[in-house]
Amino acid sequence: MGVSAASILNRLLYSGTHKPQTQPTSAKALTNTLFTHLKxxxxxxxxSILFAAPIPVSYSLYARLFQICASNRAIVEARKVESHLVTFSPTPPVFLLNRAIEAYGKCGCLVDARELFEEMPQRDGGSWNAMITAYAQGGFPEKALLMFSDMNRSGVYASEVTFASVLGSCGAVLALCLSRQVHGLIVKYGFCGNVILESSLVDVYGKCQVINDAQRMFNEIKNPTAVSWNVIVRRYLEMGDGKQAVFMFFQMFPAAVRPFNFTFSNALIACSSICALKEGMQIHGVAIKMGLEDDEVVSSPLIDMYIKCGKLENARGVFEQLGSKDLVSWTSIVSGYATSGKTREARELFDQMPERNVISWNAMLAGYTRSLQLEEALDFVFLMRNTTKDIDHVTLGLILNVCAGLSDVEVGKQVHGFIYRNGFFSNLVVGNALLDMYGKCGNLRSARVWFYEISQWRDIVSWNALLTSYARHGMSEQAMTIFSEMPWETRPSKFTFGTLLAACANTFSLEHGKQIHGFMIRNGYEMDIVIRGALVDMYSKCRCLEYALTVFKEAASRDVILWNSIIFACCHNQRGGVILELFGLMEEEGIKADHVTFQGILHACIYEGLVELGTWYFNSMSNEYCVMPRLEHYECMIELYNRYGHIDELEKFVKRMPFEPTVPMLTKVFDACRIHGHLRLGEWAAEQLNKLNPSMPLIFQIMDGER
Known part of the structure; x- marks a missing residue:
């Protein structure tokens, strides 16, 4: 047989350069020496002793040496063992060459493995399996599948181990059709009862997002192992079905299967995704009973679960009870406080951390940014730069958000320079954050230049960021020009149309709004509730109430937000009677009114002069609809009484308010009393205003001078 190039080279090196010292002279002595060193x-x-020895050892020892080389990833030693083997056994047994292929595969030397495989004069199923496994475990699933195809054409039957590697490769490349064919072969060859293969099928179907098939396959497993259960829980979690993932986790216990620690982790992550506090607390209890409360794999997702479910103190309790707190748990609790807006407590914990990484720094910076503590965020950025060199694309995105919030384009430009110098310019997250920063800072020229610089990798987010920048600054003409270029590169999204319609509404650009509406209809976009709300708002502000009503009526379903949009559309056009009719229809559809709805209704009463009805609606907010009146509702009632001269009702209303009237409220009361000649209330309003602004005292005087 031929031998691998590596083997030939090793033997040439051995023959030409190696000068052996005293070596064991018998196979038994050599074997004993080797075992002594191996132990x-x-x-x-x-x-080295084997390589220099002029005698062979037993085949079983060669096999053992290949296995040890594989487990230690010792590629040089594996090559030496093969070289020694073929020197003294020109036609070694197939099983030994299979062990050599396995060793090369485990060491990551797939070229050597394939070369040896091709040179073998005879192969068996183990040879094919070794090569397929080497490709599968080495990160080359496509080559593993091609090798499996060649194996089938050669008429060699696959073993359970082969099928396991093939299914793993199918899952890696999401080859659903091939997975089904492999499933058929597994049934054909009689491997249906193999729980490893059945679990692998559950796994591959889950990865290919045919979760119903994964569940059916799981149900066919007679005695699912902990691995089987972990697979099905994990796949439901990855599919975004947290509820079913949690359900499957709890089904393990009637089946008397003890979950792995990472199965607990997956179940807790699922609870976090659906805010299932009750189930999460039950899992916490089970983890304590099983002695896993200090397990790092369980504790961090447990902390995160309590945080996501709004139970920060519970999360802190878990954290404090940990025997040893690792970096992940420290970062989780800091992030929890930071994202909950408790940045002071988060910073205290952050300062106590025994070690930090870039994720820890980012968590604290994100907390400042989300809480709009932008000055503190900027100070923290300077501290970070002076303390650590660890900065990633997330850090840069957050820093750019801070610059945008502060409208500090100069610091933003410095960050831009850092991005170029450190090779982050091709990162799309950073690129879009930079584009957004320039837009929010009003530097539209730099935004446009950067937008064209990233033309090779920009996406829909980039287009939307630029459109939003122009729309925010009232430049609807330029926004429409950009929009006209957009379809050549990417398909506009719902967010794109929402931005454009808002721009048209704010600039009263009816023609542009109609063009966008027509574009959506011609190109088959779904008119969902969000888009219909934007269209209603645009048409109403452009004084086309009939169009707004048509868009509203065509909606397949209407939520309270869409109802509020049409009610305020009528407010913009002072159609109070229509508002009251719409409110009646809203109640008939069973939509519960909120504080925004009642603000529109009170405006309708103002337009129509319905003082008594307005009073009834205001009182019924809390009594009938369980909606607590807000400042804007009190302002509406003052305007209603003021406009129609109901000064006695106005006096009772203002003096019974559960809070002190604001300056605008008092000013309206003062003006109303001057107009309608109400001395007592007018003097009271003047007195209250003088208390709030003593530097410019008011003297009440009736407008017509009669009193």
């Missing part, structure tokens, strides 16, 4: 963990020394 002491001196693999390199053992293989």
């Amino acid at each position: 002491a963990g001196r693999l390199q020394k053992a293989i």
